[in-house]
Amino acid sequence: MAYDLIAIGTQICDRLEKSPNLRIKELAASFGMDRHTIAKAVRTVRGTSYQELRSAILLNRAHQLFTDDPFLTFKDVAARLGCPSAQALSKALRRSAGVFGCTMR
Numbered sequence: 582m583a584y585d586l587i588a589i590g591t592q593i594c595d596r597l598e599k600s601p602n603l604r605i606k607e608l609a610a611s612f613g614m615d616r617h618t619i620a621k622a623v624r625t626v627r628g629t630s631y632q633e634l635r636s637a638i639l640l641n642r643a644h645q646l647f648t649d650d651p652f653l654t655f656k657d658v659a660a661r662l663g664c665p666s667a668q669a670l671s672k673a674l675r676r677s678a679g680v681f682g683c684t685m686r
Contacts, residue, residue: 584618590626593619594634601638602663605631639673 593608609616623631639662646658653661659670 584614584622586618586622586625589614589618590622590624593623593631594626597635597638600663601635601642603635636673636676639670643670643674 589612593612596608597603605616605619609619612619620631623629623634627634629637642662643658646653646661654667655671656667659665659667662670664670664673
């Protein structure tokens with residue numbers, strides 16, 4: 582089956598902007614397609630992997646939240662981003678960008 586990778590990739594990017602914690606498996610199920618097709622669509626539209634895009638969005642949103650309100654706790658930012666815990670957000674930021682939570686402020 583042939584898919585319009587640009588249209589699908591654009592929809593995926595929009596969904597990730599709203600919920601950066603969506604896993605590729607969850608998106609694939611919601612679109613009714615294989616995760617490899619999702620990854621290919623993202624690469625077609627953004628020129629990067631799904632995980633890299635997801636991590637960049639998460640990093641940007643965390644940074645924006647800290648910029649907008651420097652008194653937010655890391656736990657508050659994690660909750661606003663839909664992370665299960667501050668530890669999970671910290672690990673995601675370290676893994677994706679080599680950024681420690683304390684340096685985000």
